Amino acid sequence: MTRRDRALETLRQHSELADLAAFPFGFDLDRAEHVEAVRLASGTALQAVAGDDTGGTYFLCSNGEVLYAGSDGEAGLVGDSVDEALEVLIGLPGWRDYTDLDLQAGTADLTAVIARTEETIRSSYAPQLDHDRSRLLAGLGLSRLPQMELVRRLHQSLLRTEPDFMLLNADEGCAYALLDRLPRPPLWRTVLAPGQADLLMLRSDRTCWDEVVDDPGRRATLLRSAQYDRRTTDLPLLRTLLRAEAQFGHTQELPLAAVLVGLHGHVEDYELMQSLRMADSDVHHALGGFPEGAEGLRAWATAFDDSNYGQDPTDEDELTWADLARRQGRTELARSVLVRLLDDAGPRDAPLLGHLAGQLARLGDYTQAARARKLHASLQDDPEQRGALTLSLAVLQRRAGDVEAAWQSLQRAVAVLDGPPPEPPTDQLALDLDLDEPACQAVAWRSLQLGQMVTEEHFLVARAAATTGLATTARAALAAGTAVMGTLTRPTDDLRGLAHAMTEESEGW
Numbered sequence: 001m002t003r004r005d006r007a008l009e010t011l012r013q014h015s016e017l018a019d020l021a022a023f024p025f026g027f028d029l030d031r032a033e034h035v036e037a038v039r040l041a042s043g044t045a046l047q048a049v050a051g052d053d054t055g056g057t058y059f060l061c062s063n064g065e066v067l068y069a070g071s072d073g074e075a076g077l078v079g080d081s082v083d084e085a086l087e088v089l090i091g092l093p094g095w096r097d098y099t100d101l102d103l104q105a106g107t108a109d110l111t112a113v114i115a116r117t118e119e120t121i122r123s124s125y126a127p128q129l130d131h132d133r134s135r136l137l138a139g140l141g142l143s144r145l146p147q148m149e150l151v152r153r154l155h156q157s158l159l160r161t162e163p164d165f166m167l168l169n170a171d172e173g174c175a176y177a178l179l180d181r182l183p184r185p186p187l188w189r190t191v192l193a194p195g196q197a198d199l200l201m202l203r204s205d206r207t208c209w210d211e212v213v214d215d216p217g218r219r220a221t222l223l224r225s226a227q228y229d230r231r232t233t234d235l236p237l238l239r240t241l242l243r244a245e246a247q248f249g250h251t252q253e254l255p256l257a258a259v260l261v262g263l264h265g266h267v268e269d270y271e272l273m274q275s276l277r278m279a280d281s282d283v284h285h286a287l288g289g290f291p292e293g294a295e296g297l298r299a300w301a302t303a304f305d306d307s308n309y310g311q312d313p314t315d316e317d318e319l320t321w322a323d324l325a326r327r328q329g330r331t332e333l334a335r336s337v338l339v340r341l342l343d344d345a346g347p348r349d350a351p352l353l354g355h356l357a358g359q360l361a362r363l364g365d366y367t368q369a370a371r372a373r374k375l376h377a378s379l380q381d382d383p384e385q386r387g388a389l390t391l392s393l394a395v396l397q398r399r400a401g402d403v404e405a406a407w408q409s410l411q412r413a414v415a416v417l418d419g420p421p422p423e424p425p426t427d428q429l430a431l432d433l434d435l436d437e438p439a440c441q442a443v444a445w446r447s448l449q450l451g452q453m454v455t456e457e458h459f460l461v462a463r464a465a466a467t468t469g470l471a472t473t474a475r476a477a478l479a480a481g482t483a484v485m486g487t488l489t490r491p492t493d494d495l496r497g498l499a500h501a502m503t504e505e506s507e508g509w
Contacts, residue, residue, distance in 0.1 A: 005060075005081050006083065006140075006141065007082055007142060008049060008082040008083075010140050011027075011140070012029065014139065017136060017140065020135065020136045021086070021136060023126075024093060025089050025093055025132075025133075025136065026053065026054075026093070027050045027052070027058065027086065028050055028052060028053070029049070029050050031050060031051025031052065031053075031057070032049050032050050034048055034059075034069060035055050035057075036170070037169070037171060038059075038069060038167055038168060038169060039168055040061070040165060040166065040167060040168070041168050041335055041339060042164060042166070042332050042335070045062040046060075046061060047059060049082070054071060055070070056069060056070045061165065065080055065081070065165065066078050066084075066085035067161070067165050073169075073177055074176055074177045075165075075176040076157070077158060077161045078154060078158070087145060087150065088153060090133055091133070091137075091144065092114070092150050092151065092154065093126075093133075094118060094120075094121060095154060097113075097117050098113075098114070098151050099155075099158060099179055099180040099181075100180055107148060110151070114151075155180075158178075159182055161178060163330075163333040163337075164332050166335070168339070173339075174343050175339050175340060186313075187318055187337060188313040188314065188316060188321050190321075190333070191221070191321045191324050191328070191330075191333075192224060192313065194218070195222045195223075195224055195225035196225045196229070198218060198221070198222050198225070199222055199225045199226060199229060203234070203237075209240060213240055213241060214244070216248075216327065217327040217329060218328075219241060219244060219253070220324060220327055221327075222241065223241055223245075223257055223260070224253070224256070224324065226260060227256060227309055227311070230311070232264070235264055235266075238261045239269070241257050243272075243276070245257045246276040246279075246283050249280055249283060249286075250282040250285060250286040252323075254286050255286055255304065255308065258273055258286075258287055258304075259309060260301075261273070261301075262300060262304075263302065265297050266297075267294040270291075273287065289303075289304075318337055319338075319341070319352075319356075322341075323359060326359070338359055338368070339368055342360075342371065342372050345372075347379060350380070353376035354376050356369075357373040357376055357392070360372060361396060366396045366397075366400035367400040367402075369396045369400075370397045370400055370405075373389060376389055377392075383416055383419055387414075387445070388417075390412050390413035391409075391410065391450075391454055393409045393413075394407075394409035394410040394457055395457060397409055398457075398464050401468075403464045403473065404465075404470065404473060406464070407465065407476070410454075410477070414454060414480075414484070417445045417450070443487075447488075447489045451487075451488050451489075452491065452492060452495055454484060455484045456495055456498060458477050458478070458480055458481025458482075458484060459481045459498050461473075461477045462474045462475075462477035462478040462481065462506070466505065466506070466509050474506070475506065478503075478506055481499070481502075482503075
């Protein structure tokens with residue numbers, strides 16, 4: 001408990017003040033239990049400390065912030081501390097009606113809204129509202145602040161809810177809706193802001209170039225910022241960025257850097273790009289359709305720009321900005337965007353679900369990645385594709401620590417890949433001629449790399465199960481993996497080595 005949260009301790013020690021906080025101000029210590037299990041998407045600690053008579057709950061976060069979660073699946077930050085939150089709740093007992101107020105409206109209009117709300121409270125159930133408010137604030141040692149200041153503070157808190165305080169249903173992984181509908185800047189503006197700042201700095205101070213260019217995340221954001229703020233004087237910087245990107249082969253921003261340079265149409269830039277293409281096959285592949293002569297450089301860059309980039313950031317999908325946020329190290333921002341996209345995905349979004357699974361996995365959120373992959377796999381009609389994606393689901397579940405689910409998915413993957421057993425020939429001519437039975441689907445995938453991957457995952461699931469004390473699952477997965485390996489055409493040496501290691505490890509199970 002910090003000094004900023006002394007009011008919470010005071011409530012716990014003085015029942016008469018706790019009763020006042022519960023009624024009429026809706027902060028009831030005896031209701032500190034939410035209607036369902038929840039967790040923060042970030043994984044940081046969350047503790048329920050109070051609730052209200054609508055089923056809403058106040059949670060204390062790891063650094064003292066207070067998050068309110070409603071019973072209808074909405075959540076919002078209401079203060080940086082319990083003390084600050086209580087000043088809002090006591091000073092604005094109808095605070096839920098003020099979450100969307102337009103603070104640009106006249107003070108008189110806003111004050112009238114608050115006055116009407118409080119008059120309704122007095123006439124309905126709290127005739128001594130003003131006396132109770134003064135008594136509770138004094139007893140807790142809190143300040144009575146102007147109500148408009150409290151509304152502004154409330155809005156400032158609500159706007160900080162995401163990305164750091166995104167609340168999830170713990171079982172399903174879906175995010176709670178925002179408690180407010182306050183306007184927020186578009187994602188692209190938030191993600192590009194550091195790159196725009198770098199671009200302004202580098203235009204005036206060349207001594208800072210190396211610091212920014214050598215940082216992959218800053219370099220990527222800088223290139224995206226230069227895409228939307230094009231100046232002829234940036235050409236030397238763009239050439240430097242192009243050389244830096246080419247050092248890493250086919251990066252996401254390499255074609256963009258080449259386009260931004262190529263749009264200037266200089267012969268020396270054509271020669272630069274040709275030398276980079278000849279030096280690295282990945283760069284050669286990335287710059288597809290490259291012209292045969294310098295005279296075609298500008299036309300090539302323009303066509304590439306029109307089909308892939310352009311100058312309007314609103315044309316980019318949110319996956320682009322989420323990935324860039326991840327590379328900037330803004331994990332929670334990227335996660336919040338991806339989870340919202342996942343929550344909104346439907347049966348027609350199979351490609352999107354595949355991208356979401358990949359990006360969430362790169363973010364290290366294997367639980368959400370598995371949720372995306374499970375939906376992705378369920379939308380596949382082709383058995384081999386569905387089986388391969390179910391295998392991927394098993395991998396993600398294992399990495400998320402859900403070993404039993406991983407084992408079940410792995411078994412489903414094999415069953416899907418094997419398919420139903422072939423029907424024996426029933427045509428009389430085929431029987432008379434003793435024709436071969438149809439080829440078994442189970443043989444085909446075992447002869448491919450997919451067979452090696454399935455076998456390896458059996459052994460890895462077995463090891464994970466043994467590590468977590470699931471001996472029965474470990475033995476079953478090892479036995480099944482050994483059986484599958486026996487059907488492979490040519491198991492790799494690495495797979496044989498893993499099988500041997502697992503056999504030795506299993507002696508201790």
